Amino acid sequence: MGAPDDRSEGRGDLNRPRRDIRRVSDTRGELNRSRHDTLRASLRRIWGLVYRHVALYRRSWPRLVELMYWPILQMVVWGFITTYVAGMQPGTGAVAAGALLGAVLLWEIALRGQMGFALSFLEEIWSRNLGHVFVSPLRPRELVAALMTMSVIRTAVGVVPAMLLAWLLYGFGIFTLGPAVVGFFAALIMMGWAVAMLVTALILRHGAGAEALAWSVLFGITPFAAVFYPVSVLPAWLQPFSLAIPAAHVFEGMRGALIGGHMAWDHLAYAFLLDAAWLAVAAWVFMRQFEGARVRGALLNIGE
Amino acid sequence: MTPPALLIENLAKTYPARKGAAPPKPAVDGLSFTLPQGATWGLLGGNGAGKTTTIAMLLGLLVPSGGRVLALGHDMATDRFAALARMNFSSPYVALPHRLSVAENLRIYAHLYDISDTEARIAELARDLQLGDLLDRPAGQLSAGQKTRVALAKALINRPALLLLDEPTASLDPDTGDWVRSWLERYRAESGCAILLASHNMAEVERLCAHVLMLKEGKIVDQGSPEALIARYGREDLEQVFLDIARGTRAETAEVT
Numbered sequence: 001m002g003a004p005d006d007r008s009e010g011r012g013d014l015n016r017p018r019r020d021i022r023r024v025s026d027t028r029g030e031l032n033r034s035r036h037d038t039l040r041a042s043l044r045r046i047w048g049l050v051y052r053h054v055a056l057y058r059r060s061w062p063r064l065v066e067l068m069y070w071p072i073l074q075m076v077v078w079g080f081i082t083t084y085v086a087g088m089q090p091g092t093g094a095v096a097a098g099a100l101l102g103a104v105l106l107w108e109i110a111l112r113g114q115m116g117f118a119l120s121f122l123e124e125i126w127s128r129n130l131g132h133v134f135v136s137p138l139r140p141r142e143l144v145a146a147l148m149t150m151s152v153i154r155t156a157v158g159v160v161p162a163m164l165l166a167w168l169l170y171g172f173g174i175f176t177l178g179p180a181v182v183g184f185f186a187a188l189i190m191m192g193w194a195v196a197m198l199v200t201a202l203i204l205r206h207g208a209g210a211e212a213l214a215w216s217v218l219f220g221i222t223p224f225a226a227v228f229y230p231v232s233v234l235p236a237w238l239q240p241f242s243l244a245i246p247a248a249h250v251f252e253g254m255r256g257a258l259i260g261g262h263m264a265w266d267h268l269a270y271a272f273l274l275d276a277a278w279l280a281v282a283a284w285v286f287m288r289q290f291e292g293a294r295v296r297g298a299l300l301n302i303g304e
Numbered sequence: 305m306t307p308p309a310l311l312i313e314n315l316a317k318t319y320p321a322r323k324g325a326a327p328p329k330p331a332v333d334g335l336s337f338t339l340p341q342g343a344t345w346g347l348l349g350g351n352g353a354g355k356t357t358t359i360a361m362l363l364g365l366l367v368p369s370g371g372r373v374l375a376l377g378h379d380m381a382t383d384r385f386a387a388l389a390r391m392n393f394s395s396p397y398v399a400l401p402h403r404l405s406v407a408e409n410l411r412i413y414a415h416l417y418d419i420s421d422t423e424a425r426i427a428e429l430a431r432d433l434q435l436g437d438l439l440d441r442p443a444g445q446l447s448a449g450q451k452t453r454v455a456l457a458k459a460l461i462n463r464p465a466l467l468l469l470d471e472p473t474a475s476l477d478p479d480t481g482d483w484v485r486s487w488l489e490r491y492r493a494e495s496g497c498a499i500l501l502a503s504h505n506m507a508e509v510e511r512l513c514a515h516v517l518m519l520k521e522g523k524i525v526d527q528g529s530p531e532a533l534i535a536r537y538g539r540e541d542l543e544q545v546f547l548d549i550a551r552g553t554r555a556e557t558a559e560v561t
Contacts, residue, residue: 059404129401132398297357
């Protein structure tokens, strides 16, 4: 025990009657809350969990560097590859190079979005803090909202420097795709959240054994998500599977804008529809596993 | 009418069986008790008696197989978040993020419990629990005694009407343990908070608790005030009563009140 001198001072305090300890909270505050108060309290709880992660990043620059490291490295490697390809075949090569760089940047959004959600949840497990979090009034939907917020923050910190680098080094501006690029970002990060929710559900079900999926799962989807080539390249039997992935529509839309010069809004609409379906399924699975963990007692020793 | 801090009726928990294994025994088997507002009760039992399972069900971390938990008048099966806003919990086995400072940790929980005067509340707790010099230090760099004080500050951040404490003085030296017990005694008296205390320290339970629930194999095998239990078993202290019950030498013959 540190500060024994503090304790002896404290023991003196203990013997004095105190007037500044207020009586315990009463029920009326909770019962009489207006809808506005309820929403404000909910946002505050979400912020509480976001603050926990922001505070961690604020005092650890290596963690910030780690967020930017892979997206920047990817951009540098792919930037040189596309420069080489564009040099080999001016014209079509340059267009293909732009499509490749755009794909790298946009896929990083999905990857970082998914990892940002799942790793923020894992941080709670690693710090053995989930017991405190789950006995607070934080609702599961607020936990999900906080993890989504962290996912957006981590993705922005990780991908924005890579975007700037693509513009400075290779003259590729992702925003030349027009306002639809915001829709692309949103559709991809939403897909990342859906996958991350499924990963989190698996962690709730299988504990630490499922942790590795937080890093690897989205890489397994890459070949079918039409990131670097159109869906038509895939075998016919695989194409319906590919078209059920929201990202495939985003990348088809991106290539349409970059190569064909027209924005395929229908693809963006499909991407959002599929995202809604994926998120609904993922939320259902997450809640089932969360309640299952409460039945099995897994919340008591998750991560051990 | 003010509801009791806890109303427990036939609470039971049997963990799901593992594939291929025999059906497990109930971890908790038909607990019923009523913890009045403002009282400190003890939950005693050997390892595997069902204390942790019981506390987890009272906190909503674990779904009971049967029975009912009413915490501060709220049914934990249907309305647990209303109760959780007015409850809190401390255990040396659940950590706080160790890279964050003490103040940051307390701020997180002030947000989670929607405390309106966050900084004033943290300052108040820092003064009460002598955390002033620790507020800017990472939680992971504190000694066991300092961590206990920080954990108590976290547990009191929302001025809980019901406080569940799991071995609050485990691994503390006698001096620090005594400080914590004195602090809890004074806090309960001045705040009116009800406390349910799980502990293996019988002297602590004798000192703090007005009533003790003795658990064995998931059931309450005896209960009463520490003095009544000691008298009933003809022993000198609660530790000897605990040993009688744990070893089965007297529990079956003692009359459950």
